[in-house]
Ligand SMILES: Nc1ncnc2c1ncn2[C@@H]1O[C@H](COP(=O)(O)OP(=O)(O)OP(=O)(O)O)[C@@H](O)[C@H]1O
């Protein structure tokens with residue numbers, strides 16, 4: 001049963017990839033469209049990795065773009081200056097971001113709620129200001145001439161890898177310990193869970209994946225600017241909004257929200273003036289009607305969907 | 320050979336600012352006793368539990384368990400030594416299922432590594448199956464086997480208290496601390512609880528120390544009692560002698576009249 005559903009999911013994922021390839025070959029999807037799909041994958045990695053920290057472990061980080069920035073710049077430096085292979089650069093970007101996550105995780109032990117949020121926000125800005133003043137990565141001019149290594153296929157694979165790893169993590173004893181810390185730190189401690197360790201672990205793993213997303217991001221844009229929009233607090237808030245909209249503690253929610261909120265702004269590009277009106281209104285509506293997010297901590301699953309379809313059919317037969 | 324004490328508390332003091340919540344308390348517990356910690360409201364009973372489990376800092380004095388010093392040890396390490404507890408204001412993981420509440424408590428005995436869990440190795444699957452089986456066993460002990468998949472916060476009060484006991488048992492404790500386990504239970508549930516605690520002690524051969532205001536439960540169940548009043552230990556002994564102890568009667572009556 002379990003094996004079968006994994007197999008079905010694998011086949012669906014493969015088919016989706018093939019369909020995109022086919023449509024691109026046929027000229028139905030323009031390169032611009034495929035670009036947006038790559039960006040969707042990058043955002044899925046960012047949101048799911050933030051979910052591990054904010055959703056599953058209950059910490060409140062709003063500096064996720066800081067980890068993204070580290071991965072983006074470190075990997076770009078490696079491929080541009082050292083001509084390093086891209087995969088190696090991605091891993092280095094992830095590891096460096098992970099180390100930064102470890103460093104941020106440590107104050108997280110002392111700070112809670114709003115205070116932690118402000119500390120992580122500060123961390124993100126510190127990273128940005130450091131980059132702004134580092135001439136080796138272009139300083140305030142930005143970092144240009146980054147090779148276009150990020151393909152849709154690679155971004156897609158990395159997104160799947162991230163989702164699988166984080167899902168397997170949260171459904172293991174490690175993930176249960178994180179949930180326990182989120183639910184009740186005192187009870188968790190009294191049951192032998194070292195809450196400090198798991199907060200730091202969540203920050204480290206989350207930061208690692210954000211770093212890999214950063215590597216994909218810089219080799220997708222080919223140009224990094226140390227602006228709040230790209231690697232600063234605006235970006236952090238963007239990721240946070242996707243997370244909250246999808247539902248804290250729901251991986252499938254994160255995926256759906258990341259994809260939707262990447263595509264919607266692109267669709268609305270034609271109505272540039274209205275974009276900043278429609279987008280917030282959408283958010284407000286969702287927050288009023290589903291304050292815990294679209295999926296509210298639940299997961300979409302194959303069996304859930306088949307049951308829903310069966311239920312609908314049974315209902316249809318009745319009437 | 321006479322059994323040596325398992326838990327030794329020596330001159331325990333816990334101070335909150337100017338308030339001495341626990342003052343110079345000494346007591347010891349022999350293995351497999353059913354003991355009670357009683358006293359009027361605010362006497363410092365919960366604070367003793369918190370000190371024993373590392374949840375509040377000990378101002379002075381020593382706590383040792385099986386000859387290991389536990390004074391001011393981190394709570395998660397104390398759990399490792401075999402002391403498990405429940406809370407006066409139930410602290411279940413309310414949004415998680417009953418089964419997950421219990422499985423979390425098996426944390427310290429988990430062997431598989433992070434990589435095992437990420438790659439879903441055979442070892443991971445085998446151990447997860449064991450953990451689930453163990454959790455179901457513990458649920459059956461408290462007669463809640465059919466509630467495994469319920470969300471913990473949705474259960475009635477009495478059942479939540481039993482889930483909390485089952486969760487504590489997942490630690491394989493040697494000493495079980497119960498903070499007002501009968502609070503909010505009706506007389507029938509209290510009677511079942513009494514039998515349950517006795518059964519747990521006999522079957523699992525653990526020591527139980529419980530805080531309780533229900534005197535009928537305490538007198539019927541406990542073999543040894545410790546009475547706290549304003550942070551002081553005012554009496555120790557079997558239920559009979561405590562009932563006839565003048566200072567105890569005075570402390571309780573004084574509490575009533577105040
Ligand atoms: N964390 C704390 N900070 C400050 N004072 C505290 C703290 N915890 C307990 N106290 C105080 O210590 C005293 C003893 O409290 P404790 O909770 O141990 O009493 P108790 O015997 O468990 O009472 P009850 O029967 O009402 O549960 C009380 O006066 C309480 O207000």
Ligand SMILES: [Mg+2]
Pocket residue numbers: 364365366407
């Ligand atoms: Mg109390």
